[in-house]
Amino acid sequence: MADLSYLFVQRDAGSSVYTAVAKYLQTREDKSWKKVPRDSTRFNLMLGDRNKLPYSKLGQIRGLTQVVNYYRGSDVICRKASLVRTLKDYCEEKKLHMFEWMPTSFVIYPPCDQEVVVIGEEKFVRQRRSRSDERDQLKKCAEREPHVIWIAKSSNGAKGDGIQISSDVGSLVQMVDSQRKAYVIQRYIDSPxxxxxxxxxxxxxxxxxxxxxxxxxxxxxxxxxxxxxxxxxxxxxxxxxxxxxxxxxxxxxxxxxxxxxxxxxxxxxxxxxxxxxxxxxxxxxxxxxxxxxxxxxxxxxxxxxxxxxxxxxxxxxxxxxxxxxxxxxxxxxxxxxxxxxxxxxxxxxxxxxxxxxxxxxxxxxxxxxxxxxxxxx
Missing domain, CATH: 3.30.470.20 (ATP-grasp fold, B domain)
Known part of the structure; x- marks a missing residue:
């Protein structure tokens, strides 16, 4: 008799939720699902780590319905800097004020390398950034409200790693410049x-x-x-x-x-x-x-x-x-x-x-x- 089970692959351990999903599918009483090796090409469901999914290999078998547990491109809101950029770009395009539920936020990038600038006979070495950031806007905002507290968070940080809280914007920017990844410096919600x-x-x-x-x-x-x-x-x-x-x-x-x-x-x-x-x-x-x-x-x-x-x-x-x-x-x-x-x-x-x-x-x-x-x- 033909095996009528739906097939799923678990490519990586992934999050605890999807590990539990895999276990649930295998133990559910209807027996509709069967787990196959991670390198299988014929499957209906792929469970994996969102940063390691082979999207290009999906949908290659005609007539086989396939689904994957992440939307490609979701980093536009799932990384802190991208979330801020996405919301700001939208408001700018629609000519709206920033959403009132988003704390005032600025994206800061550390220098990526150095360049030599020649002015007359003088040579200067300055840090060149990977892309324009918002440090100037941040400093102007801090000058207008010098007693505001700010929190600096790594764009892809987790478990509180690298977070600093301070009313000294200069020290926070200096900290970011010693790193290798983007940060969001955000107005701290000090009346929780x-x-x-x-x-x-x-x-x-x-x-x-x-x-x-x-x-x-x-x-x-x-x-x-x-x-x-x-x-x-x-x-x-x-x-x-x-x-x-x-x-x-x-x-x-x-x-x-x-x-x-x-x-x-x-x-x-x-x-x-x-x-x-x-x-x-x-x-x-x-x-x-x-x-x-x-x-x-x-x-x-x-x-x-x-x-x-x-x-x-x-x-x-x-x-x-x-x-x-x-x-x-x-x-x-x-x-x-x-x-x-x-x-x-x-x-x-x-x-x-x-x-x-x-x-x-x-x-x-x-x-x-x-x-x-x-x-x-």
């Missing part, structure tokens, strides 16, 4: 909404784009919380300012003191908002998040469009937000390969497969699903 113990947090939301570019927001989210009380006058106290899990776990003795794994979930956050402000998450925060997500993904849709290609794409994104003490939501960054809180992983994976994969490859048998927690926005 604080949890019990006066602690900062950010919100990770999971967003799914399916093969038809329909956008879904996962119904649950997680607050990544700080271990220490927020101290605006101590900018070097990283565990009070940066909520990254890896950094908190490595540097703070208080990691896990307030929340298990420094993670708070929506139900508890909703109760906090109700008690403090008399308004809940659904009314105060989520409408802002949905609006920001739709705007960002609408702007880049033409850059990610797969129309005319011989394969399909879908992608899970991690949108990170901060909330200030006026309950205003700010976009921090977009992660192209987000991890998921362990508590939510199994339901997120099941919902992802049901939303993005099953419509393209209808299961052969009955599947006992749990609730699908992706809502279209």
């Amino acid at each position: 909404l604080l949890l019990s113990g006066g602690r900062k947090f950010d919100i990770r939301c999971w967003v799914l784009i399916d093969a038809t570019y329909t956008i879904y927001l996962y119904r649950e989210g997680v607050l990544r919380t700080a271990s220490e009380e927020y101290e605006p006058d101590r900018l070097d106290h990283l565990t009070a300012h940066l909520t990254n899990h890896a950094l908190q776990q490595e540097l703070s003795e208080n990691f896990g003191k307030y929340e298990v794994g420094n993670e708070m979930f929506y139900d508890e956050f909703d109760s906090f908002l109700q008690d403090k402000y008399g308004v809940g998450l659904a009314a105060a925060i989520l409408p802002q998040i949905r609006s920001i997500v739709k705007t960002c993904l609408g702007i880049v849709q033409s850059k990610l469009n797969t129309t005319g290609l011989d394969f399909w794409s879908f992608q899970l994104l991690g949108f990170d937000f901060m909330v200030d003490n006026d309950l205003k939501v700010w976009l921090l960054e977009v992660n192209g390969a987000p991890a998921c809180a362990q508590k939510l992983l199994s339901s997120l994976v099941q919902s992802l497969v049901e939303t993005a994969i099953d419509p393209l490859f209808v299961p052969y048998g009955q599947v006992q699903y749990g609730p699908n927690l992706f809502d279209q926005i």
